[in-house]
Amino acid sequence: MVESTGKNACVIGYPIKHSRSPRLHGFWLQHYGIEGCYAAESIAPDALPTFMDSLKNGTLQYCGGNATIPHKEAVLALADHADETAKVLGAANTYWVEDGALHVSNTDTYGFLGNLDEGVPDWDAPKKSGIKTAIVLGAGGASRAIVYGLMTRGFKSIILANRTVKRAHALADHFSELALANDCKIMPHSLLQAEAYLSQADLLVNTTSLGMVGQDDLVFSLKSIPITTVVTDIVYTPLETDLLKEARANGNRTVDGLGMLLHQAVPGFEKWFGVRPEVTDALRNHVLQDL
Numbered sequence: 001m002v003e004s005t006g007k008n009a010c011v012i013g014y015p016i017k018h019s020r021s022p023r024l025h026g027f028w029l030q031h032y033g034i035e036g037c038y039a040a041e042s043i044a045p046d047a048l049p050t051f052m053d054s055l056k057n058g059t060l061q062y063c064g065g066n067a068t069i070p071h072k073e074a075v076l077a078l079a080d081h082a083d084e085t086a087k088v089l090g091a092a093n094t095y096w097v098e099d100g101a102l103h104v105s106n107t108d109t110y111g112f113l114g115n116l117d118e119g120v121p122d123w124d125a126p127k128k129s130g131i132k133t134a135i136v137l138g139a140g141g142a143s144r145a146i147v148y149g150l151m152t153r154g155f156k157s158i159i160l161a162n163r164t165v166k167r168a169h170a171l172a173d174h175f176s177e178l179a180l181a182n183d184c185k186i187m188p189h190s191l192l193q194a195e196a197y198l199s200q201a202d203l204l205v206n207t208t209s210l211g212m213v214g215q216d217d218l219v220f221s222l223k224s225i226p227i228t229t230v231v232t233d234i235v236y237t238p239l240e241t242d243l244l245k246e247a248r249a250n251g252n253r254t255v256d257g258l259g260m261l262l263h264q265a266v267p268g269f270e271k272w273f274g275v276r277p278e279v280t281d282a283l284r285n286h287v288l289q290d291l
């Protein structure tokens with residue numbers, strides 16, 4: 001535990017060494033002149049309930065923080081109050097203690113949408129040609145947050161493509177009621193099958209780890225991509241993935257994944273430290289220096 005005379009927050013994970021959150025929140029603490037600290041705590045899964053109890057009874061002086069792998073589902077299960085997004089996604093990445101109760105939220109959807117709003121402000125504008133269509137590659141936790149976000153922004157057709165098609169079906173099933181209520185069709189496919197829908201796509205999102213340094217390449221042909229399709233990737237190492245590079249070379253508008261990390265951090269910081277922080281180039285450069 002890192003002591004400060006102000007408020008303290010921390011990211012919990014297992015392992016936690018590679019988290020970028022301390023650098024990110026540390027920048028804001030300094031920028032806004034807030035006395036406090038943001039630490040990283042390695043918490044084994046079986047130690048999580050005791051850790052949360054210590055926050056609730058004040059034994060540990062953290063007012064809240066972020067949760068990452070493998071704690072996102074468990075933190076939600078331990079919560080006294082969960083916000084709508086955390087409940088819908090079945091996972092939480094942000095927590096805080098208020099009057100001895102554990103509150104949780106999930107800000108991944110907010111981060112994804114905020115990043116696109118900043119990068120391509122009209123990315124979700126109504127289409128004269130008809131319904132808004134997105135192709136989402138991947139069907140893991142990040143995909144879940146993104147598919148939900150797309151439904152909230154009026155996308156009515158979501159091609160959900162995954163190596164393991166069964167997992168894409170499971171995610172579509174998870175959202176079946178919500179999709180129906182939003183008049184949205186979520187269509188599970190393999191990665192290869194999804195290429196056939198590219199000519200209709202207003203948005204293409206990679207939510208898989210493919211294309212990341214040290215991982216396999218993403219194999220997805222952009223041959224039939226319309227010039228109007230916005231392309232984004234949640235991978236941010238490298239900052240410009242091969243997918244983004246190819247799309248940019250083709251003339252498409254692209255948004256890199258670093259902004260999602262930065263934007264998802266905004267609501268938590270405000271909750272813990274009382275200041276709504278701004279995502280700026282200075283913050284971006286500060287985090288970039290350590291990627």
Ligand code: ATR
Nearest residue numbers: 138139140141142143162163164167207208209216
């Ligand atoms: P996250 O919570 O970050 O989304 P995840 O739940 O582990 O992480 O999901 C990772 C995603 O990347 C999945 O869609 C996964 O596909 P599978 O469901 O088939 O595993 C995808 N992925 C990871 N490695 C892959 C690879 N080598 N080829 C294709 N897809 C891959």
